[in-house]
Amino acid sequence: MARVGGRNALIAWVVGIGCAATLGALAFLALPLLPASLTWVEDTARGPADGQVSEAPVEGEQGGTPTECDQLYGEALWASLRFSDGAILAPSTDAPTTTATALVDALQPQVQLTCSWNADAGTVTTTLATVATDAGAIAASALPGSGFACEAREERIRCTRTDGDLIETIESGGGLWVSTSESGWHPEGYTDRVAAQVWP
Structure with a gap:
């Protein structure tokens, strides 16, 4: 060549x-x-199996009430909690962690799931339970005397109490109860994001 x-x-x-x-x-x-x-x-x-255009899952759009701790949080919040410094999750069916013990005794919430997080920043414990459908109205009338401020959120009632580094939230509607106790650790948007999973 x-x-x-x-x-x-x-x-x-x-x-x-x-x-x-x-x-x-x-x-x-x-x-x-x-x-x-x-x-x-x-x-x-x-392509989509049913010929429909599929959409990305949205926080709060899921099938039924959460039965496991990871279902109680949207994907982003779940990742944020898991990767927080020193975070350890202890799932259980323990009674709600709250100072509103008289309300718990009166309503007798049937605990479905309690998710307790312990991290370097503090602790966050959330309980999901079933209650009577009028539990929100009962909470709204009983809790203000214990330092809670209550407000209507769509078809449910949310009551919140702050005492220094402790923030407590009790939310009820449609026969469901969600109570959260945040001590020292306050993940961004935690209460709203959990509510979006329970009440889509």
Whole structure:
């Protein structure tokens, strides 16, 4: 094969090796995105099973009342809690953690789930229970005398009490009860985000 005039074999080799090294570096950098890319291609090729356009899940849109602690939180809040410094979760069916013991005795909430978080910043304990459908009205009349401020939230009642580093919330509506005690640790938007999971 005849050589083309003006070309240098050494320069061609150097350029070729440089190009190969660049491609290798780009491939190495792209490796972490390979699984996500393959999943995206597979999902795109398969398409929605029922012919409908699928939507990303929205916090609060789920099937039924939460039965596990991870279902009590949206994805973002769950990740935030889990990765907080020193965070340890202890799920149970313990009675609600609240200073409103007289209300608990009167309403006798049937505990479905209690999620207790202990972290370096403090503790957060939330109880999900079933109660009589008029529990919200009873709480609204009974709790202000114990330092709680109550307000209507759509078809439920939310009562909140703050005492230094302690924030207590009791929310009831539609036969469901959610009470939260935050001591020292106050995750952003915690009460609203949990309510969105229980009352979508």
